[in-house]
Amino acid sequence: MYDLLITGGRIIDGSGGPWFWADLAVQGDRIVEIGNLAGTSARTTINADSRIVCPGFVDVHTHSDLQLLANPVPECKIRQGITTEVLGHDGLGLAPVTPETADVLRRQLAGWNGSLDVKWNWSTITTYLDRFEGTTAVNVAMLVPHGTIRMAVVGLDNRPPTEKELHTMQALVAQGMEEGAVGLSTGLTYVPAMYASDEEVVALCNALRPFNGFYCPHHRNYGPEVLQANYDCIETARSAGVPLHLTHCHVSTETNKGRASELLSAIDKARKEGVEITLDSYPYLAGNTYLHSLLPGWIQEGGTDATITRLQSSRHQTRLRHEMEVSGSDGFFGMPLGWDIIQIGSILGKHDPSIVGLSVPDAAARYRKTPFEFFIDLLVETDLGVSCFVHIGDEGNVRTIMQHPAHMVASDAILIGTRPHPRGWGAHSRFLSRYVRDLQLLTWEEGIRKMTSAATRRLGFLDRGILRPGAKADLVVLDPDELKDTATYENPISNAEGVHFVAVNGGPTLFDGEPTGATPGCALREPYGRCPKRITETLSEILGDR
Numbered sequence: 158m159y160d161l162l163i164t165g166g167r168i169i170d171g172s173g174g175p176w177f178w179a180d181l182a183v184q185g186d187r188i189v190e191i192g193n194l195a196g197t198s199a200r201t202t203i204n205a206d207s208r209i210v211c212p213g214f215v216d217v218h219t220h221s222d223l224q225l226l227a228n229p230v231p232e233c234k235i236r237q238g239i240t241t242e243v244l245g246h247d248g249l250g251l252a253p254v255t256p257e258t259a260d261v262l263r264r265q266l267a268g269w270n271g272s273l274d275v276k277w278n279w280s281t282i283t284t285y286l287d288r289f290e291g292t293t294a295v296n297v298a299m300l301v302p303h304g305t306i307r308m309a310v311v312g313l314d315n316r317p318p319t320e321k322e323l324h325t326m327q328a329l330v331a332q333g334m335e336e337g338a339v340g341l342s343t344g345l346t347y348v349p350a351m352y353a354s355d356e357e358v359v360a361l362c363n364a365l366r367p368f369n370g371f372y373c374p375h376h377r378n379y380g381p382e383v384l385q386a387n388y389d390c391i392e393t394a395r396s397a398g399v400p401l402h403l404t405h406c407h408v409s410t411e412t413n414k415g416r417a418s419e420l421l422s423a424i425d426k427a428r429k430e431g432v433e434i435t436l437d438s439y440p441y442l443a444g445n446t447y448l449h450s451l452l453p454g455w456i457q458e459g460g461t462d463a464t465i466t467r468l469q470s471s472r473h474q475t476r477l478r479h480e481m482e483v484s485g486s487d488g489f490f491g492m493p494l495g496w497d498i499i500q501i502g503s504i505l506g507k508h509d510p511s512i513v514g515l516s517v518p519d520a521a522a523r524y525r526k527t528p529f530e531f532f533i534d535l536l537v538e539t540d541l542g543v544s545c546f547v548h549i550g551d552e553g554n555v556r557t558i559m560q561h562p563a564h565m566v567a568s569d570a571i572l573i574g575t576r577p578h579p580r581g582w583g584a585h586s587r588f589l590s591r592y593v594r595d596l597q598l599l600t601w602e603e604g605i606r607k608m609t610s611a612a613t614r615r616l617g618f619l620d621r622g623i624l625r626p627g628a629k630a631d632l633v634v635l636d637p638d639e640l641k642d643t644a645t646y647e648n649p650i651s652n653a654e655g656v657h658f659v660a661v662n663g664g665p666t667l668f669d670g671e672p673t674g675a676t677p678g679c680a681l682r683e684p685y686g687r688c689p690k691r692i693t694e695t696l697s698e699i700l701g702d703r
Contacts, residue, residue, distance in 0.1 A: 160184050160663060162199035163634065166210030170624040171609035173602050181210060183630040186662040186677075190626055201665070203658050205634050211605050212622045213240025213631030213661065214585050215612035217437050218404045218567035221297075222251045223270040229293040232672050233572070233582040236652045238633035240661045241296040241681065243616065246404065246569075247375040248344030250302030251277075252285035253329060258309050264461045265348075267505055267542040268447025271573035282336040286680035293678040294666045296631070298616050300342040300373055301333035303361060304350035313460045315352045323360055330364040337682020339616050340371040340402070347375070347450060348457040351487060355393060362397035368687055369617065371400040371433075379444075379549075380410050380490025387420055391427045391434065400433035402615060405569050406558060407438050409549040410492070417554035421561050428563070435615050437567040438558050440588045442550025443646070445502065445571050445578040448543040449536055451494060453477070453486035461541055468533050478529050496521075496528035498548045500646075501535075503574020505542030508535075513576045514647070544571055546578060546646070559588070559607075560598055565615065566608045579649040583642030586653035590640045601637065617684025634658035 161183035168179045168191065180194035216234065219242040225231065234242065244250060249266060251259075259277050263270075279285040282299060289297045306329045310322050318326065330341055341361060344350045362372050372394050378386040387403060394401035403424075408417045424434050449457070449464065456467045456477060467473040480486040481494045496517040504513060512520040521531035535543060558564060566588050570581030580587075585608060593604035613622030621629045633656060640655030659667035664677030 159189070159197065159199035161201050161203070161630070161660065162194065162197060163203045163205050163210055163632070163658075164194070165207060166205030166634065167207060168624060169209055169211040169602055169605050171212040171606055171622050173606040173610075175602060176209070181624065181632070183632075183660070183663045186630055188624060188626055188628050188630050191624060203634060208634050208636045208657065209601065210624070211633050211635070212609040212624055213633050213659065214238045214608040215241045215243070215565075215616070215622065216568050216570075216585065217243050217565050217612050217615070218246050218569045219243060220246065220269045220569070220571050223273055223275055224572045225293050225295070225297065226275045226288055227273040229676050230666070230672055230674055231294065231572070233652060235294055235659055235667050235672050236654075236656055237583070237585045238635060238656045238659055239295060239585060240631040240633070240659065241298065241613075241621070243298045243300065243339075245300035245302045245338070246342050246373070247347060248302050248304035248342050248350040249347060250300065250305050250342070252279055252282045252299075252305070253309065253333065254280060254305065255309055258305065261308060261313070261460055262305065264540065266447070267540070268449070268503070268544040269571050269573070271503075272505055272542070282333045282338055286337060286682055289678060289680045291679065292676050294672070294676050295661060295678045296681050297678065298618070298681040299338050300340050301330050301338045303341060303343040303353070303358070304347060306330065307349050307353065311349065313349050313458060315454065315458045317354060318357065323357065326361055327364045330361050331368075334365060334368040334370050337680065338370070339684055340373050341365055342373045342375070342404075344375045345377045346379075346487065346490075348454060351377075351454045355389060359393050359396045362393060362399050365399045366397065369684070371402050371615065372397065373402045373404050375404065378490045379407070380492045381412050382491065383408055383410075383413055384416065384420055384423070388423060391423065391432060394434070395427070395432050400435070403434065403436040405438060405567065406436040407444075407550060408554040408558070409444070409551060413554070414551045415553055417557040421557065424561070424563065435563045435565065435611070436558070436561070437565040438555065439567055439569050439580050439584050440555060440559065440592060441578070441580050441584070442548065442552060442555065443500070443578065444547040444549065445544065445569065445580070446547070447541070448501075448532075448545040449541045451481070451488045451499070451545075453480055453488040464541065465537055468537055474533065482529065496532075500546040500548065502544035502546055502571070502576055502578070504539055506539050508539060510575070513574070544574065544577075556592070556598060559592060564607060565612050575650075577649050579642070579644035579646060579651075582644035582649060582651055583653055586640055586655065587642035590642060590655070594637060594640070616681070617687070618681050619685045630660055630663040632658070632660040
């Protein structure tokens, strides 16, 4: 007797190959048989009733690093069929940490993570990932976060590392990979990673090579220099000899309208030359981050308290206003900031709730302030605890990028507050229902491949993301006609519809369209092809005889 039997399904196995009719059986946490299983029995039987049966979906870029510890059954993800989330993005993950950096990260990332009552009782990536073993409804994988490591070794100063500090950072990257991370993320527009040179990043990527890890950058410019920023990432990966994954790969702003094809041509050229490149994006036009990320790097040096002190200085405000409104700064890709494209997201602490969802000019008008004055006061009053939307996307570029064969789907979701971005509740369902079913830009088989085997292959977990006997039983049953995202910018906390059943490691997390409350997820930390060398050997190889 099987543990789980799914009958009468239209199998889309995640490979990109054509669908076929079959039943599917699960024993323990693995698929054991696919075919005509009439006459067999199971402890639990699901009649797929001609719906699609496919692998569980991977959200390859999330900001659930703290949310999953406070909310281990994320309904917004489960109802989309998501079975795996990737943490540690944009160079600002929650491990490895020290008591000092934990406090800095807690405050700096409040606009991403909220102020949750979660005990930070980890220090290494191992002890952080241990928190997810059998305690969440999704699997998690993790990237080593460059900014978090730089913070621990160099601090928040705008300076290059000493030779000793660079070696220490390399050792921490290697240790993180040894502990199960899948690659290195950077946040090169965020403090402190924005202070790093390309040479520093290449040196840290060198530490990935013995572990078959990949480089996953939030690069330096998403505005007028977005193509050059991507080209620089390609050269970093080429120099270090590691694969590259271009996350939240969008070509935004009015100046870049229609230029996505130029980037994809460069990617294709580099791939022909032997640089392994993949990419992801979300199917929306607005970005989402913490509001103080729009500040230039010089004002953020030294952390939250130093930033707030400078924001209250009239001398610094004069310089800041000129850079933000006239000359441009590294906080907004070298461009002057148009306040009307900035929409207030979630606000931590006590503040006027009626301004949530307003543009900065509209909110400022309520207080009879200029947009700049309001922006400064809001950051100071909330201890920088504000998120925002940045409306700079281009639909043509979104569609062009998602059709590339190396593309995957990500939410980049920030899940806090009363007015979060709708992508946390709808990215994967929107991709399939709007762009695959309605607009027919891709076949169902190709669309599902992007969210399953393409993602698990990038992460290195080759026994997931595919329906094969012996593969892990991360499974989804969905109705292609009923599938839709319901979350909007006006009403973002609204769950997707059309997914009927989800299993993670063989354990049902969604049954008859309702969450079960089960937590069968685990930390994924043993990628296929991982070099068996111990860390001492690896560090010797990286650092030589120093």
